[in-house]
Amino acid sequence: MGNRLAGSPGAASAVEWTKQLMESYDFDTVYLQPVMVPHWERGGKDVVKIVNSEKHGTVELNALALGNTQGTGPGGLVGEVVEVKSIPELREMGDKVKGKIVFFNGPMDPKLIDTFQAYGGANAQRSSGAAEASKLGAIGTLVRSLSNTVNDIPHTGNQRYNPDFPKIPALAISTQDAELLSQLLADQADLKVYLESHGEMKTEKLSYNVIGEIRGTEKPEEIIAVGGHLDSWDVGEGAHDDGAGCMQAIEVLRLYKELGWKPKRTIRAVMWMNEENGLRGGQEYARVAKEKGEKHIAALESDSGGFLPIGFSSSGTDAQRGKLASWGDLLRQYQLWSLDRPGGGADIGPLRDQGPILIGLKPDSQRYFFYHHTEADVFEAVDQRELELGAAAMAALVYLIEQEGI
Amino acid sequence: MGNRLAGSPGAASAVEWTKQLMESYDFDTVYLQPVMVPHWERGGKDVVKIVNSEKHGTVELNALALGNTQGTGPGGLVGEVVEVKSIPELREMGDKVKGKIVFFNGPMDPKLIDTFQAYGGANAQRSSGAAEASKLGAIGTLVRSLSNTVNDIPHTGNQRYNPDFPKIPALAISTQDAELLSQLLADQADLKVYLESHGEMKTEKLSYNVIGEIRGTEKPEEIIAVGGHLDSWDVGEGAHDDGAGCMQAIEVLRLYKELGWKPKRTIRAVMWMNEENGLRGGQEYARVAKEKGEKHIAALESDSGGFLPIGFSSSGTDAQRGKLASWGDLLRQYQLWSLDRPGGGADIGPLRDQGPILIGLKPDSQRYFFYHHTEADVFEAVDQRELELGAAAMAALVYLIEQEGI
Structure with a gap:
């Protein structure tokens, strides 16, 4: 099956x-x-690309749109990226995320032996990240895959929009690519990412x-x-x-x-x-x-x-x-x-x-x-x-x- | 390494x-x-072949000589096969195994949740099987691999000869091939197997x-x-x-x-x-x-x-x-x-x-x-x-x- x-x-x-x-x-x-x-x-292939890295030029990331998301459509969208580790950290950013793509990069806590506890501690950014970022005027979100290994496999999963705010695209990227994106952002604040997804309810x-x-x-x-x-x-x-x-x-x-x-x-x-x-x-x-x-x-x-x-x-x-x-x-x-x-x-x-x-x-x-x-x-x-x-x-x-x- | x-x-x-x-x-x-x-x-490639199956003709089995065994040398040896499930069962056979290849086919007990207990219950046939079979005049031994899965991977491991008896060759065959050999033996008592191994201390x-x-x-x-x-x-x-x-x-x-x-x-x-x-x-x-x-x-x-x-x-x-x-x-x-x-x-x-x-x-x-x-x-x-x-x-x-x- x-x-x-x-x-x-x-x-x-x-x-x-x-x-x-x-x-x-x-x-x-x-x-x-x-x-x-x-x-x-899902409707088609999900694409996430860093488009202006001073170090690497264009970098394609391993990505999967989250479930129940509205896609960007074939034209995609481009935006600057703001990294946060959690929804409380997002809220502290306030207006700074307006017009940006929010990158949720909170890892699962490896010190918790029961990995479901680590999952529980990290999954709000996937399930509610887009809804919360949209409230603040973000145009899209990326989320670090909910995995306790670092590799190139993206993990999808459910998310829920807030019906009072725009349904912005939300995609997971692999943990390895999340590490890379975070490193590149540390050196280059104006890093831009292209998102393309095709999800439709x-x-x-x-x-x-x-x-x-x-x-x-x-x-x-x-x-x-x-x-x-x-x-x-x-x-x-x-x-x-x-x-x-x-x-x-x-x-x-x-x-x-x-x-x-x-x-x-x-x-x-x-x-x-x-x-x-x-x-x-x-x-x-x-x-x-x-x-x-x-x-x-x-x-x-x-x-x-x-x-x-x-x-x-x-x-x-x-x-x-x-x-x-x-x-x-x-x-x-x-x-x-x-x-x-x-x-x-x-x-x-x-x-x-x-x-x-x-x-x-x-x-x-x-x-x-x-x-x-x-x-x-x-x-x-x-x-x-x-x-x-x-x-x-x-x-x-x-x-x-x-x-x-x- | x-x-x-x-x-x-x-x-x-x-x-x-x-x-x-x-x-x-x-x-x-x-x-x-x-x-x-x-x-x-080990000294070379281990070979085990059924040579006279009425059903399949020649059948090559996945085999690995056991550790510390003396090989057959390049000429190999051929013999009829006698199947037993354990060393006590071998002893009951007495003279019937003389001139034959003894096939130990005792499975690990899948009902034991701790697989090391199941291993402990089955490993005498590997560690002492050749020594015991040699006492009774057998010319070689095959042993079902000590695995609780059925597949085509042979498992080697240690065995100890009895210094007072001939060092006969002893090889493990995969669990899948052990099942096959047992089935063919049930239908054809004069089944013959060719053994070739090259081990040397x-x-x-x-x-x-x-x-x-x-x-x-x-x-x-x-x-x-x-x-x-x-x-x-x-x-x-x-x-x-x-x-x-x-x-x-x-x-x-x-x-x-x-x-x-x-x-x-x-x-x-x-x-x-x-x-x-x-x-x-x-x-x-x-x-x-x-x-x-x-x-x-x-x-x-x-x-x-x-x-x-x-x-x-x-x-x-x-x-x-x-x-x-x-x-x-x-x-x-x-x-x-x-x-x-x-x-x-x-x-x-x-x-x-x-x-x-x-x-x-x-x-x-x-x-x-x-x-x-x-x-x-x-x-x-x-x-x-x-x-x-x-x-x-x-x-x-x-x-x-x-x-x-x-």
């Missing part, structure tokens, strides 16, 4: 393929849940969450949702993000079928649509669950890459989290040590007010931000055994929950 | 390079410790352990040895095994220099020579330490790959291991969870009777046996951040030991 941004033909293909796969495993029920999704298209499309279910024998009304998101960015293959999570969730149910084990409570594999640039699938799934009066006791998402599982993060009541902690001795036998960190998952977040414990599979995070949202996130980058250990960890936890409740 | 089996020009180059590297970091003392090492040479060579030291300020007589082994097999680059461990040990001392921190006790980085096919470096290091009346309080080895560190294994007195456990809350903050498993390291084992706690860095083991002892174990297979986290983990533990003793 190639890449599959919500609304794309690839996403439609993924919906059909995933449904057929679950049907082939003979789950009790397999169905599609309709959901309208935004449909953004099209009309919404009909798409689907894909759902497969094994019905519980004793308390079928108590549902355990386990899943990942089916959409990916429009580069690479979305293998770690989040093909891995989808396949692991399906694997949990497949293992039940293969073992002939009948769960006491209902287990539902859910492939949510549109996590990357809208979260519509997760929202619609929660809305429908509420409308139908369904009772989710737990929701478990795998959306942190198909790497070595090291535990689960969670959010819920003290009683729920206490129950999870009570299984610690069992889980630690399988090297699932990290059980007390807060967390969950983007797609299961909308279920929160319906009361289930929200749980995230927590894999080793060291290599994730090499691949995340890039051309490098391909099938071959996933290690089969690491992927399987994650699925086994999820199956073990789902087993405990369907047996004992939570 | 390329591959560097003990006694080879590559090993001599590694000795000199490592010494120069530590000198460039300005450690207090850098020196070579002479040690005589065995010198085995040459005369012993002079080589060296390479040692760098930062002297303690308060108790310089108390030594903490931290190291890896400098030699590797003669294929690939020995990057995970054990270039990673060597570089991490040097990094521990380099960090002290960079920070300007002076340890209370003496810290010594040791690159042991000849772990792979003789352990002479580890033995000589321990012998000299005893002769000089040195007092090692701890020895820490990294020889399990440059992957994500997850803890330390150890062996020592209850008091020593209790002291290690008392640092658990500090170490777990850095995701070093696994602190209670028994262990240590091959090169530090000979120090045992001098009383130090023996400690092994314990990295994630899932991917190690893809690379171990193969052409695939190259520089590019090591992730920089994982390697650095391992070095940081070792430095953190060495700091605690030099401050508090153990």
